[in-house]
Amino acid sequence: MKTKVAIIGAGPAGSSAAIALSKKGIPNILIDKRRTVGLPVQCAEFVSSSISSYVDLSSMPSAVNQKIKYICINAGSKTYKFSGSGYILNRDIFDLNLSEKAVQSGSKLFAGSRVYKIDRKKNCIEVLDVLEKIVYEIYYDYLIIAAGPNNIFKSTHSQGESYIYALQIKTELLKELDSVFCYFRHYIPYGYGWVFPKGDHANVGIGIEKPVSDVNLFSSLKKFAGELRSEGLIGSEVIEKTSGLVPVSGLNDLTEDNIAFCGDAAGLTHPVTGAGILNAIISGSLAGDYAADSVEASKNFLNDYKEEIESIFKKPFLTASKKRYRLYPLMNDDSGISENIKFLWPSFEEYYV
Ligand SMILES: Cc1cc2nc3c(=O)[nH]c(=O)nc-3n(C[C@H](O)[C@H](O)[C@H](O)COP(=O)(O)OP(=O)(O)OC[C@H]3O[C@@H](n4cnc5c(N)ncnc54)[C@H](O)[C@@H]3O)c2cc1C
Structure with missing residues (x-):
């Protein structure tokens, strides 16, 4: 089979790319290994209200679980509260x-279809239909790789990446909250714990950079959840468990010949906060736009995609990466946390000094 643009991954990045291409009338195929797009959810589901500039959430009301007004940073014994309007999504419904x-x-969508090989010389991807157990080839003019973190399709000159390993439970929330809470604790090194409310439930999780830290994720989450239970914030029932990786080493390769990388596949999660949903949508839309222009003009404009993404993300991500590796080692006890938190987290004015 042939198409102008093939897209690997129907997460926020891949679907945004497909929408941008289809709006310009460019034939494209969106391929995802998951049988149902959006499941399982591997996310804490908070996104800032800036998403409204890119996605009309009013057209998908069940994709929004609740509104958020504030971001609270709990560092040791002190909690700082910032305005931070946004939404807790139902990521499964949102992605679908x-x-x-x-x-x-x-766009054509092939769900339950795993891309297992890219033949860069032939401009061809090889796909396994997971349900039917058949393999087929798709030939493309341009390829967009939106396959999430740590996917198998690195560019040929890709450098090593670092990841936060995240572990999360969905549990009962015993208080009504209109804030997302981020907790800094010495037992959650090179990362943080979170409580993101979903009505009468909450996503409660931790993320720790590996192998920088050898702290055990399970015992750290157990300790964190225990602390929240003793405060009377969450109940004891664990309704769901999830885990996942968050790239934190900053921008990776964005293009390689007629291939564009976007979303987590391009390392577009913020190196300190781990936020990646909005960046996936922005980069996916831009990758789709530039691929469409390239098809229309029969001229490769993907280098312009690279330059535009770098102009938006390179500087802030570089700052965040530097802060990450300079400040986290100093935050291994309560006094280190309270002295340094203001320089680490972008809600504080001191972060920008
Ligand atoms: C525990 C956790 C909590 C998080 N919380 C937040 C949060 O609160 N807010 C926020 O902004 N960000 C959060 N993130 C980050 C956010 O989830 C990602 O940045 C976002 O999902 C990136 O979107 P994407 O489209 O690039 O990749 P993904 O959403 O990962 O989508 C990639 C898609 O590619 C498909 N795929 C992969 N390989 C193949 C293949 N070989 N063939 C076919 N399909 C393939 C996958 O099935 C998947 O559907 C969190 C991440 C984790 C792990």
Whole structure:
């Protein structure tokens, strides 16, 4: 089979790319190994209200679980409160709705289909239909890789990446919250714990950089959840468990010949906060736009994609990466945390000094 643009991964990045291409009338195929796009959810689901500039959330009301007004940073014994309007999404519904928008705009979606090989010389991907157990080839003019963190399709000159290993439970929330809470604790090194409310439930998790730290994720999450239970914030029932990786080494390769990387596949999660949903949407839309222009003009404009992404993300990500490796080692006890938190987290004015 042939298409102008093939997209690997129907997460926020891939579906945004597909929507951008279809809006310009460029034939494209969106491929995801998951049988149902969006499942399982591997996310704490908070996104800032800036998402409204890119996605019309009113057209997918069930994708929003609740509104958020504040971001609270709990560092040792002190809690700082910042305005931080946003949404807690139902990521399963959000991702599914976004892929449906792509299909409604003209994209073809192959779910339950795992891309296992890229032949860069032949401009061809090899795909396994997981359900039917058949393999087939798709030939493309341009390829967009939006396959998430630590996927198998690195660019040929990709450097090593660092990851936060995250572990999360969904549990009962005993208080009504309109804030997301981030907790800095010495037993969650090179990362943080979070409580993100979902109505009468909460996503409660921790993220720790490996192998920088050898702290055991399970015991750290157990300790964190125990602390929250003793404060009366969460109940004891664990409704769901999830885990995942968050790239924290900053921008990776964005292009390679006629291939564009976007979202987590390009390392576009913020190196300190780990936020990646919005950046996936922004980079996916831009990758789709530039791939569409390239097809229309029969001229490769992906280098312009690279330059535009770098102009948005390179400087802030470099700052965040430097702070990450300079400040986290100093935050291995309560006094280190309270002295340094203001220089580490972007909600504080001191972060920008
Ligand atoms: C525990 C956790 C909590 C997080 N919390 C937040 C948060 O609160 N806010 C926030 O902004 N960010 C958060 N993030 C980060 C956020 O989830 C990601 O940045 C975001 O999902 C990136 O979108 P993406 O489209 O690039 O990749 P993904 O959402 O990972 O989508 C990639 C898709 O590619 C598919 N795929 C992979 N390989 C193949 C293949 N070979 N063939 C076919 N398909 C393939 C996958 O099935 C998947 O559907 C969190 C991450 C984790 C792990």
